């Protein structure tokens with residue numbers, strides 16, 4: 001031999017090289033397994049590694065499903081590539097599955113063709129056969145016999161040991177992903193079906209109409225203007241419009257345009273770049289945060305004209321400009337707005353832009369005043385009492401016949417919100433299981449909680465009215481009410497109103 005080296009040394013060097021190559025392959029495979037892969041990709045990878053390293057001419061790797069005859073197959077040098085059923089029913093593969101260890105043979109029939117040599121290994125996880133890796137027709141090289149030996153089988157076993165857990169993980173991941181998809185879908189349809197009816201309570205024609213509009217408008221992506229007096233459920237409707245929409249997985253952001261000072265409204269809506277003015281921190285606006293979802297602009301009628309102009313531009317161009325920002329940011333946001341104002345009158349008075357109005361009110365949903373659907377009062381009352389009781393972990397009090405009659409007779413200027421607050425106060429103070437008409441303090445627990453209309457100047461009556469007002473403000477939390485009133489909880493309980 002050249003260089004005076006003995007053939008023995010050459011063979012030794014060759015064997016060593018082979019070992020190094022195999023170890024390198026195992027190392028590479030184990031490294032590449034750290035990221036989650038699909039079954040097919042895993043099978044292709046081990047096959048592509050095993051065939052050249054073992055000097056095989058061809059091979060296949062397969063993962064079986066539990067159901068017979070289905071699975072994934074990767075093939076190299078086999079034309080046509082075998083299907084999962086052919087692999088699963090091949091006698092050599094069946095022997096591998098039975099033996100649960102590597103096998104090698106000389107002349108054999110595999111997948112219906114005669115081959116010179118074959119070696120294979122089952123891919124085992126927890127004693128179960130997930131699949132097989134099989135190499136065919138060893139090419140004689142470096143003086144090796146044209147058959148697979150003990151060392152080749154050991155290599156196959158090591159490779160299988162690395163890959164099988166990854167294969168099982170891939171399978172679990174696939175099942176999980178399918179489960180997740182199914183659950184998401186279920187959740188979606190559940191939310192959809194829960195939607196409007198359970199949340200917006202009321203069966204009157206007026207409520208039915210409003211609810212149907214909410215359900216129908218939710219499915220589309222058009223901008224919706226919700227109108228109606230204060231406390232009629234406009235915000236609730238806005239939330240339902242989002243929850244029932246195709247963008248329900250996206251964000252829902254609310255901004256009360258009347259509650260934010262004009263100087264801050266623009267940055268609240270559109271954001272601000274850092275350093276526009278000294279000490280100003282960069283901040284992302286609600287429009288950007290709502291990307292892919294819904295923005296709810298409450299009390300839109302109270303938006304200053306300067307902001308109205310900017311809103312209009314955003315609606316027209318579907319992109320926002322942060323204060324002090326150079327670039328425009330595209331946004332995909334559905335706008336639901338609400339107002340208790342008469343916007344056409346505001347437009348006539350020059351306080352609201354007509355072009356903005358039409359952009360916002362592609363669909364208008366008018367929430368009826370409670371006095372327009374009195375027949376819903378008993379059901380609404382039951383709904384609120386049940387909710388209060390569930391929150392406080394006690395049994396819901398019922399309403400006496402007189403109490404129901406009193407509720408039906410009252411005009412409810414504060415609409416559903418006033419009814420809710422009224423019941424909150426009554427439920428907090430009632431001692432037994434039944435709320436009597438006398439427990440209902442009308443005209444106190446309305447929206448702002450500030451208007452006080454005691455029915456007489458009697459001092460006890462004024463005191464009771466005050467207590468109820470405070471209770472309504474703290475949503476019936478007696479400890480907080482007592483603190484605000486400057487009396488002990490026991491004193492508050494003794495004040496039987």
Ligand SMILES: Nc1ncnc2c1ncn2[C@@H]1O[C@H](COP(=O)(O)OP(=O)(O)O)[C@@H](O)[C@H]1O
Pocket residue numbers: 199200201202228229230231232233234235236237380383416417420
């Ligand atoms: N139809 C209804 N069914 C159940 N709760 C309602 C209904 N309408 C209003 N509410 C409740 O009344 C309160 C006031 O509603 P909200 O949506 O804030 O009114 P608005 O925005 O019109 O002032 C909320 O607590 C809301 O949950």
Ligand SMILES: [Mg+2]
Pocket residue numbers: 231234235298
């Ligand atoms: Mg509101």
